[in-house]
Amino acid sequence: VSATGSGFRASAFIATSLDGFIARPGGEIDWLPAGEDDGEDYGYARFMSSVDALVMGRASFDKVLSFDAWPYGDTPVIVLTRRHLEVPPGLAATVTASADPPERLATDLPARGIHHVYADGGITIGRFIRACLLDEIVITRIPVLIGEGIPLFGTVTGDVPLEHLTTTAYPSGLVQSTYRFAYAGPAVHSAR
Numbered sequence: 176v177s178a179t180g181s182g183f184r185a186s187a188f189i190a191t192s193l194d195g196f197i198a199r200p201g202g203e204i205d206w207l208p209a210g211e212d213d214g215e216d217y218g219y220a221r222f223m224s225s226v227d228a229l230v231m232g233r234a235s236f237d238k239v240l241s242f243d244a245w246p247y248g249d250t251p252v253i254v255l256t257r258r259h260l261e262v263p264p265g266l267a268a269t270v271t272a273s274a275d276p277p278e279r280l281a282t283d284l285p286a287r288g289i290h291h292v293y294a295d296g297g298i299t300i301g302r303f304i305r306a307c308l309l310d311e312i313v314i315t316r317i318p319v320l321i322g323e324g325i326p327l328f329g330t331v332t333g334d335v336p337l338e339h340l341t342t343t344a345y346p347s348g349l350v351q352s353t354y355r356f357a358y359a360g361p362a363v364h365s366a367r
């Protein structure tokens with residue numbers, strides 16, 4: 176089931192500090208646990224296998240490029256940017272840049288066989304929410320306060336109700352909650 180009924184769904188899968196940040200002010204994510212804990216991947220592989228592509232903001236893409244290894248294999252990655260994007264040659268087959276708004280992506284991507292996207296980056300997730308196009312969000316809370324940073328959620332144009340689906344408390348102390356967005360009726364959708 177999608178928010179649009181058009182065969183397009185967007186989900187987010189993101190970790191936050193207990194005080195709600197996705198990165199320090201300069202983008203550092205050193206406070207995130209590195210990789211798996213005792214083989215526990217917190218549902219990441221299963222989530223990844225459910226998506227056809229990632230749609231990530233330029234800031235998140237730049238961060239991922241700094242990692243030792245490219246984490247997304249052959250999964251297509253669409254990088255949202257209003258600037259020229261230099262794609263490293265090794266990634267030319269999977270990474271493309273786009274300046275399209277979420278509404279346009281929702282209309283165009285299904286024709287390319289992309290029906291479920293992983294929206295990543297705080298600004299990007301906010302843009303999908305404001306377009307009423309984020310269907311689900313999985314938030315994994317790390318038990319640490321970092322005091323300041325890039326928030327997961329930004330401004331909204333009105334209250335955005337969500338339906339809580341499930342919460343899992345892991346032995347490691349990470350707490351993961353899944354919410355479904357319950358956008359207000361047809362008026363909101365027709366206003367897009």
Ligand SMILES: NC(=O)c1ccc[n+]([C@@H]2O[C@H](COP(=O)([O-])OP(=O)(O)OC[C@H]3O[C@@H](n4cnc5c(N)ncnc54)[C@H](OP(=O)(O)O)[C@@H]3O)[C@@H](O)[C@H]2O)c1
Pocket residue numbers: 188189190191196197198201202203204207231232233234235236238255256257258273274275276295296297298299300325
């Ligand atoms: N904790 C986690 O699980 C997690 C997950 C993902 C990311 N992160 C961290 O979050 C940080 C990045 O998040 P973020 O919220 O700063 O940004 P983001 O969503 O990753 O990217 C924001 C970028 O999107 C582009 N953009 C904005 N509006 C646009 C428009 N109308 N059309 C096209 N492109 C547009 C802009 O790039 P241009 O300026 O090039 O136009 C903007 O800088 C990084 O530090 C990353 O490490 C953490």
